[in-house]
Amino acid sequence: MSANVKLFSLAPVGWKFPADRDGLIFTPGQFFLVGRWGVGEAPFGGASSPFEKGSIEIGVRKAGNVTAALHQLARGDEMTIRGPYGNGYPLDFFKGKDVVMVTGGCGIPPIATLIEYIIARRELFGRVYLLYGALTPDDLLFEERYKHWEKHIKVILTVDKPTPDWKGHIGLVSELTREIKIDPVNTATAMCGPGPMAAALENILRPLGIADRRIFVSEERKMSCGIGKCQHCTTGDKYVCTDGPVFYYDQVQSNWD
Numbered sequence: 557m558s559a560n561v562k563l564f565s566l567a568p569v570g571w572k573f574p575a576d577r578d579g580l581i582f583t584p585g586q587f588f589l590v591g592r593w594g595v596g597e598a599p600f601g602g603a604s605s606p607f608e609k610g611s612i613e614i615g616v617r618k619a620g621n622v623t624a625a626l627h628q629l630a631r632g633d634e635m636t637i638r639g640p641y642g643n644g645y646p647l648d649f650f651k652g653k654d655v656v657m658v659t660g661g662c663g664i665p666p667i668a669t670l671i672e673y674i675i676a677r678r679e680l681f682g683r684v685y686l687l688y689g690a691l692t693p694d695d696l697l698f699e700e701r702y703k704h705w706e707k708h709i710k711v712i713l714t715v716d717k718p719t720p721d722w723k724g725h726i727g728l729v730s731e732l733t734r735e736i737k738i739d740p741v742n743t744a745t746a747m748c749g750p751g752p753m754a755a756a757l758e759n760i761l762r763p764l765g766i767a768d769r770r771i772f773v774s775e776e777r778k779m780s781c782g783i784g785k786c787q788h789c790t791t792g793d794k795y796v797c798t799d800g801p802v803f804y805y806d807q808v809q810s811n812w813d
């Protein structure tokens with residue numbers, strides 16, 4: 557996907573991932589604990605269509621031990637997976653509303669799967685925007701999906717450092733708000749991205765007049781058990797693994813640096 561991020565497709569052998577009543581094998585924003593025997597496991601958001609039963613895609617940024625071990629795997633090698641865990645984005649709340657998705661760098665996997673969900677149920681949503689920023693054009697992930705997404709939603713991309721052939725925006729995601737037209741009292745926002753971007757949310761969404769309780773933020777913490785038993789993932793008095801990873805903006809805002 558980029559120099560530091562690889563896309564993995566996990567396909568169970570001899571069975572399929574079970575779906576719920578709505579046909580979902582996970583809710584966009586939920587995560588899986590994926591790993592290698594003898595090394596360990598780490599949390600990753602599902603990135604593929606949540607309706608796809610034959611495989612789950614995850615985008616993995618090389619950060620430390622587990623992710624480096626995953627990057628060494630070749631096609632056909634075995635991985636461990638458990639989940640889905642956590643709450644995911646509140647899809648029923650999003651229905652009937654304009655939707656703004658804001659993300660940066662490699663925060664996009666949970667947003668990518670939310671986009672796939674929205675496209676599959678497009679008639680249930682109003683105007684839908686993706687605002688996505690990265691350092692350079694090469695750091696923008698899921699490039700191969702943009703053409704398909706653009707047929708259904710408005711995709712607005714920006715980079716800090718353009719290449720000579722770059723035709724999108726230049727600068728921060730927060731500067732893209734003037735590009736969108738929404739009804740603020742009937743808009744839901746999904747956000748996933750690095751800490752500084754989360755902290756800059758006020759500059760992004762406040763000018764649009766979107767209330768805090770319409771802004772849903774996916775939090776990242778180091779995890780161990782993934783099921784509320786080990787206290788590795790606390791944010792304030794909440795567990796990211798079981799109370800989140802998706803929170804209302806005002807639930808987690810005070811925990812950002």
Ligand SMILES: Cc1cc2nc3c(=O)[nH]c(=O)nc-3n(C[C@H](O)[C@H](O)[C@H](O)COP(=O)(O)OP(=O)(O)OC[C@H]3O[C@@H](n4cnc5c(N)ncnc54)[C@H](O)[C@@H]3O)c2cc1C
Nearest residue numbers: 598599600601616617619620621622623665776777778801
């Ligand atoms: C709900 C959730 C969803 C995630 N989804 C994705 C995803 O789709 N794709 C992806 O690439 N990554 C995702 N992450 C982050 C990913 O889990 C970490 O990068 C991974 O755990 C690092 O493991 P490691 O053993 O390779 O690195 P470690 O050796 O554990 O850590 C390497 C460095 O990264 C820091 N770090 C580790 N985990 C985190 C974290 N969760 N937040 C902030 N800093 C951390 C450590 O402090 C250290 O500096 C997600 C995390 C959470 C909690």
Ligand code: FES
Nearest residue numbers: 780782786787797
């Ligand atoms: S990861 Fe163990 S309590 Fe959340």
